[in-house]
Amino acid sequence: MKKRVLATFVSVFFLMIPVAFTQNTDQPDPIKKVSQTLKEGNAGELATLFNPTVEMEILGEENVYSKAQAELLLKDFFAKNKPTSFKLNHQGTKGSTSFAIGIMVTTTKNYRISVFLKSENDRMLIHQIRIEVSDDRLK
Numbered sequence: 001m002k003k004r005v006l007a008t009f010v011s012v013f014f015l016m017i018p019v020a021f022t023q024n025t026d027q028p029d030p031i032k033k034v035s036q037t038l039k040e041g042n043a044g045e046l047a048t049l050f051n052p053t054v055e056m057e058i059l060g061e062e063n064v065y066s067k068a069q070a071e072l073l074l075k076d077f078f079a080k081n082k083p084t085s086f087k088l089n090h091q092g093t094k095g096s097t098s099f100a101i102g103i104m105v106t107t108t109k110n111y112r113i114s115v116f117l118k119s120e121n122d123r124m125l126i127h128q129i130r131i132e133v134s135d136d137r138l139k
Contacts, residue, residue: 030124031091031100034115038104039086043074051118051125058131070129077131081106086113098124103134110134 030049037046047067054070056063058077065073088102096119104111112134117124 030117031088031098034100034117034126035086035088035102038102038113039083041078041083043071043078046074046126047071049117049124049126051120051127054126055128056131057129059133074129081108081111 033049034046037043047070050067050070052067053064054067056065056070056073058073084105084107086102086104088100090099090101092099098117100115100117102113104113110133112130112132114128114130115126116128118127119125
């Protein structure tokens with residue numbers, strides 16, 4: 001009887017080791033979510049990752065906006081420039097910060113988009129977005 005209980009305990013213990021070392025998958029990768037929302041032109045979904053204030057530069061006009069203002073500016077941008085694709089070219093993480101840089105192809109032009117995120121209360125939030133015209137083409 002003791003051997004069976006011990007064997008069961010050891011089996012459960014070794015089955016739990018992989019679970020203990022896997023990352024929490026409840027929260028999707030923020031860079032992946034940023035890429036997907038840019039591809040879709042979904043300002044509302046992207047805004048769920050915004051810091052309460054966001055530094056935005058859209059085609060040379062730069063300012064710091066509230067989360068709601070930044071969402072409205074992006075909605076307006078996407079309405080005028082409907083995305084057809086987005087390709088992530090560079091991404092990285094250092095400490096509590098991450099970045100993503102890619103090319104968005106729209107019905108009007110191609111844009112280079114840079115997004116900078118910072119960890120706030122164990123959550124990666126967008127602090128800065130830059131949108132500039134690009135001559136790059138998706139391959």
